[in-house]
Amino acid sequence: MSKVKQLKSVLSESEVRSLKVGDVVAVSGVVYTGRDMAHKRLCAAIDGKEALPFELEGAVIYFVGPSPARPGKVIGAAGPTTSSRMDAFSPKLVACGLRAMIGKGYRGDEVREALKKFGAVHLSTIGGAGALLSKHIVSAEVIAYEDLGTEAIRKLEFVDFPAVVAYDSHGGSIYGEK
C-alpha cells in the first residue's frame, strides 16, 4: 500500500484489470450514487429492457445515501453504506458494464465471480467518515428516482476520493477468504 493510483471515470476494462487488492486509489470524475431501492429499480429496468438513467458501461457506483446539503454546499455527509446489501443486484449491473463499486465491508461469492468474469472491482472507503469524505465531492445532482429521497440516484463529481481495492478482478480479497 504505497503509491496512490489515480482512477478517472469512465473506466476501461483493462484499467480495472490492472488493479490489485490493497492498491490505494484516488477516484475522480463522474460517480453515480445508488443503494438498496435504486439497485432494485435498476435491475427491474434491465429485466424489463427499459432505458437506464445512466450509461453503465465504464461507470462507477457509490453506495451512499447522503445527508441533506446545507445552503451553499453541494452535499452533506457522504460516507459508504454496507455493500453486502447490494449483493443480490450487483452481478447484473457488472454484467452490463459497471466497472467499479465503492462501499464498505464484504461482498458475496456471486459478486466476486462477476468481478472476475466481466472485469470490475469493489473499492472500500472508510465507513463512518462521512464528513471527511464529503470534501472530495464537488458536485451533486439528482438524476433519477427522486421520490426515493436520500436513496435517489445522484450524479456526483469526485476529486481524489480515497479508497482501497478490496476485491479485484482476479479473485482477490483484502479480507482473505471473506
Place this chain on the structure above:
Amino acid sequence: MRYIEFDKIVSSVESLCVSACYELSEDVLSALESAAKQESNPNAAEILKKLIENARIAKAERIPLCQDTGLAVVFVEQGTGAAVKLSDGQTLDDAINAGIEAGYEKEYLRKSVVKEPLKERKNTGTNTPAVIHHALTVGDKLKITVMAKGGGCENKSQFKMFKPTAAKVEIIDWVVDVVKQAGADACPPFVVGVGIGGDFELSCLLSKRALLRNIGVENNDEFYAGLEEELLSRINGLDIGPQGFGGDTTALACQVETTPCHIASLPVAVNIECHSHRHKSVII
C-alpha cells in the same frame, strides 16, 4: 410534583439529536485517540487518525459525523415527582417526536425512517417516530438520552438463548463470533453492548442500554467487569481492525449489563454499535 413545560422537552430533544450527530462525545473521541496511540498496525493507526479528523471536520464545518444520522432511540428516566405539562390528547412521546423532527429538519440531518417495514417502505420525511423507552425512577428530575443509531451496525446485532447451565466461556465464544460476523460491514472499531438475563425482549433492550454507559466506566460488579475485559481482549484479538483491514482495534469497548432471569433461561443479546457512537443526555 414538579411540572416541566412541553416546549422544554421539545427544545431539549432537538439540541440532543443535533449535538449527537455533529459532535462526537468526549468518551468516544478519547477512546479513538488512545487507540490511535496504542495501535501496532500502522495502517490501522492511520485510519483511526482519519476518524479523529472526521470528528474535527464534523464539529468545525457542521457536516454530520456520518450520513446515516440514525434512527433516534430515546431513553427516558422520569422521576415519579416530575410531570410534563400536556394539553388534551398529548403525551410525552409527542414532545420527544416533535424535538426529533425539528432537530433533523433544521440541522440538515438525514431522515431514515420508513412508515411501515414491508408494504411500501415510504419515508416519513421527519425521522420520526423515534424508538422511545420509558422508565420510572425516584426523584423529581427527567433524564433524556438520545442515541442516533446507525442501520449498518444495528443490522449485525444478535440474540441467543443459552442453557442456564452454560459456562462463561460459551457466552464469550458466541459474543466474539457475533462481532466477527459483523466484521468490516458494521464500521469497526465498535462499541459492543451485551445484555445478559431478563427475558427475550429485556436482554435486547439491556444490550442497547449497555451502550449508554460512557466508555471507560466498567460494570460495577467485579465479575462482570472481568467479563467485559475478557471479551474486549478476545474481540481485539480478531484482527478485524478499523475498516476491517486488520489491527488491534476492533472494539473501543465492550459493555455488559445484567438483570435477573428465569431458572430455565440465560438470554444473551449483543448490540453492535459503530465508532460513530452518538449518544447525548440531559437532565431536566
